[in-house]
Amino acid sequence: MTSRYRFFWRRLMHMKFNSKQVYEATLHKTHRNIYLPCTLGFSLLTLMGFEKKLNAQDELILTIKHCILFVQRGEFDKAEQLLHVALKQAQQIHHQEGITYIYDVMANLALEREQYDKAKQLFVAVTQRIMADGATEDDLRVVHISVKLARISHMKREYTTAQLGYDWCIEKLNNALKYDPSEANTKLLAMAEDWYGRLFLDSDKCEIGLSYMKQAYERMKNLVDIEQEHLVIQLNDLGTVCDRLGNVDESIEYYSKAIDIGKNFPDMHDLGAMYVNLGRAYIKKNMLDIARKSCGQGWKLGIKTKNNDVKHEAELCMQEIRAMS
Known part of the structure; x- marks a missing residue:
């Protein structure tokens, strides 16, 4: 020691x-x-x-x-x-x-x-x-x-x-x-x-x-x-750090993996936020159609889970997409 x-x-x-x-x-x-x-x-x-x-x-x-x-x-x-x-x-x-x-x-x-x-x-x-x-x-x-x-x-x-x-x-x-x-x-x-x-x-x-x-x-x-839910959050957090570092492709990979596993847990409170994260990453790559679909799914989950924060963030994401279109 x-x-x-x-x-x-x-x-x-x-x-x-x-x-x-x-x-x-x-x-x-x-x-x-x-x-x-x-x-x-x-x-x-x-x-x-x-x-x-x-x-x-x-x-x-x-x-x-x-x-x-x-x-x-x-x-x-x-x-x-x-x-x-x-x-x-x-x-x-x-x-x-x-x-x-x-x-x-x-x-x-x-x-x-x-x-x-x-x-x-x-x-x-x-x-x-x-x-x-x-x-x-x-x-x-x-x-x-x-x-x-x-x-x-x-x-x-x-x-x-x-x-x-x-x-x-x-x-x-x-x-x-x-x-x-x-x-x-x-x-x-x-x-x-x-x-x-x-x-x-x-x-x-x-x-x-x-x-x-x-x-x-x-x-x-x-x-x-x-618990698989733990891995979902871990993957999302890895995506967030990669995004912060400017590694957008890597962040998309982690967000996508998180969502693929998280889909098995439809009541997972944070799943909608992950869709929004993925949508924002696609916006940075100017892939607006995919971004719109991802943020839209996040908005639906925000409504379903009564998560107003996720709903709000999804709406901001959609507004950003419309402004770029």
Whole structure:
């Protein structure tokens, strides 16, 4: 471990964990975003071996199952309330592994809801617990949490800290893949690369960001346990970055792939926006007939999904086409 990362990590580990403060934090509603498979859907469950114990039909396991179900449905308030019940159950029977897992789910839920300070405290608490049980700083469970801590720093615009964390995590995960090319390790590395790429975008280093995002997509598309909707959004974002860099042909390729897959999910909220993106790319190539058709489809989907933003953008796209005709 480099001295810079050691300082960063130990500073985090000395954070005081106040459970009452964390649990009583004000909650707010956010839309369930496309990164769910990489946050809530990728917790310590599989890494701790706790998954194998989910078959037990005791009260604690059933409560945890219901918590996860609420999370998957996007019913975050219900999940939050039931997680407190599960935590009390685990504490009453001194189920230490269960307590750790519940903290991890709480942390992921807080991250999903953009409650970054709360998520950070909970992730640190989880790390302290697993390290107290013998995990080292190189343990993949610790690396897993470090990726999310880097993400939190990124979202709080602490870019230097975020880059430090991503660099260290990606190095550790690349080394781990040499010995264990499992889907779990590949998924975590892809998540780290995708988030790292977006950090570079936010720092106006789009070419570097695009490189990391492409690597992430290449890993993700070959995974078995990955939601296709996630790949659709990834492809659209790649198209957007290419478009920003002036690589219009490449952006059209990514947008088209995103739409081809997204057509299988007609209720997908963002599909109309992808048609508009594709239409705007065709406008840049002066291919107005194709652009008109694409923006028109985006407008129809905006109406169908009651997405006024997409509808408005499609209308602007059509106006631009008429002005050029």
